[in-house]
Amino acid sequence: MGTRQQQQQLPSDERWCFMAEWLDPLAGITRKFSLRYFPHDRSVEMLELRTQRLFLRRSPCQGLAPSQVALGARLLVLGRELSLTAYGDAHTQSRLSLTRQRSLLLVKPHAVRWLGEVVEELSQRGLQVTRVRMVQLTRERAADFISVEQQQQQQQEEQQEEQEQGAAPTLDELLVQLISGPAVALELQGEGAVGVVASALGPSDPQQARATSPASLRARYGVSGALNVGHAPRDVTTAQRELAWFFPDEAGAGGDAGGGGGRLGNTARLGEVTCCIVKPHALATGCLGQILRSITQAGFEISAMATFVLDRVSAEEFYEVYKGVVPDYGAMVQELCSGVCLALEVRGDDAVRRFRELCGPADPEVGRVLRPASLRAVLGTNKILNAVHCTDLVEDGELEVEYFFRILDN
Secondary structure, three states: OHHHHHHHOOOOOOOEEEEEEEEEOOOOEEEEEEEEEEOOOOEEEEEEOOOOEEEEEEEEOOOOOHHHOOOOOEEEEOOEEEEEEEEOOHHHHHHHOOOOOEEEEEEOHHHHHHHHHHHHHHHHOOOEEEEEEEEOOOHHHHHHHOOHHHHHHHHHHHHHHOOOOOOOOOHHHHHHHHOOOOEEEEEEEOOOHHHHHHHHHOOOOHHHHHHHOOOOHHHHHOOOOOOOOEEOOOOHHHHHHHHHHHOHHHOOOOOOOOOOOOOOOOOOOOOOEEEEEEOHHHHHOOOHHHHHHHHHHOOOEEEEEEEEEOOHHHHHHHOHHHOOOOOOHHHHHHHHOOOEEEEEEEEOOOHHHHHHHHHOOOOHHHHHHHOOOOHHHHHOOOOOOOOEEEOOOHHHHHHHHHHHHHHHOO
C-alpha cells in the first residue's frame, strides 16, 4: 500500500533514468540506451548512448505502470524488449533503491503445494511477484547454490535457534530436500523486500517459529529445519547474486550468474496436459496467489511454470487460431504482450475440459451468471482483462505448453 501511495504522490515533473539494453534482431547486436520514464503520464524517451542521439521522442506507454519500472526489469516499449541494467542518475537510485528493492524466495519442494498461500501472504505484505521459475535442481547445482559462506552462516544461526529436542539440519539434509522434487524461485519486488521476505518466513526452525512467530510461513507450513518452506537471502547483495543465479539470462544489473553454470532448464513434462497463462494485468494486480491456490485446491498439479515477456510477434503467433475468428483478437494480443505473463503446465484427469471449467467463460460477466466461482468470474474485469488464458481444445493442450516451454524457453 505504501508504494502505491508514493506513486500517487509523485510530482508531475518526476523523471526516472535507467541504463537500458535492447538486442536488435536485425543487426544482431546489443544496443545501449539512456531511458527516461515519466511516471506522471507513463511516457518514455530514449537516447542511444553510442551516437548520443535521440532514439525515441517522449512517447506515451500507457501499459507501462510505474510498479513495473525497476532495476533488472524487462520492459516492452513500443514492441522492443528492454532490460534495465543500471540506474541512470543519483535521483533515480535514491528514489527507487528501497521501494523497488528485489529479493528471492526459493520455495522448497515440500512446500510447493502451498505456493498459492505463500504468494498470497507475500502480496498482503506489499510485495509483487515479478519473475517465477520452477526448477529441478541436481545435487551438483544445489551444492553450488549453497555457498560455503552461506552454509556457515546458516548452520550458526540454526545452532543458536535449535531446541532441546531438535537439531540443526546438516548440509546433506539440506541438499536432499532441495533435490527431492521441483522447487520454485520467486523474484519479489517492493519496499524493503529483503527484510519483508525474511519476516514473512519467520525463524529458520519451524518449532521456534510456532512459538515466537505463529503467523509466519514456517510456523504454518514448516516441518523441520530442512523442511522449513523456503530459503531467502540475508541482505541486498546476496539477493542480487542469488537472483542472478536463478535468472542468469535476465540478471539485468550486470551481475554474473553467481556460479550457477548457465541457465536452469524448465520442468515441463508434456503429455496429457493443459496450458494456463496468467495474464500481465492479473500479475500486476496481485492475483497470482489466489489463482495458484485455486488451481491446487481443484486437484490439479502444476508441473512447470515460468514468466515470459512476449513481443508482439510471439503473442500473435500464440493467438493465431483466434485471428479472424474473435473480434477482440487485436486487444487480446496487446494485453498478452503488455507486460510479464506466467505460463503454467497443468496436469490432471481430463485436464483440458476440467481446467476450462475452473477458468469459466471468457467473458467474466457471463461467468458471474453461469459459473460465479470460476477464476474469470471472480478475478476478471472484461473479455480482455479476464485474468487467465486456458486451452480450449483437448488436442491443443500439449501444443500450447510446448510453445512456451520448448520454443520460447529455448
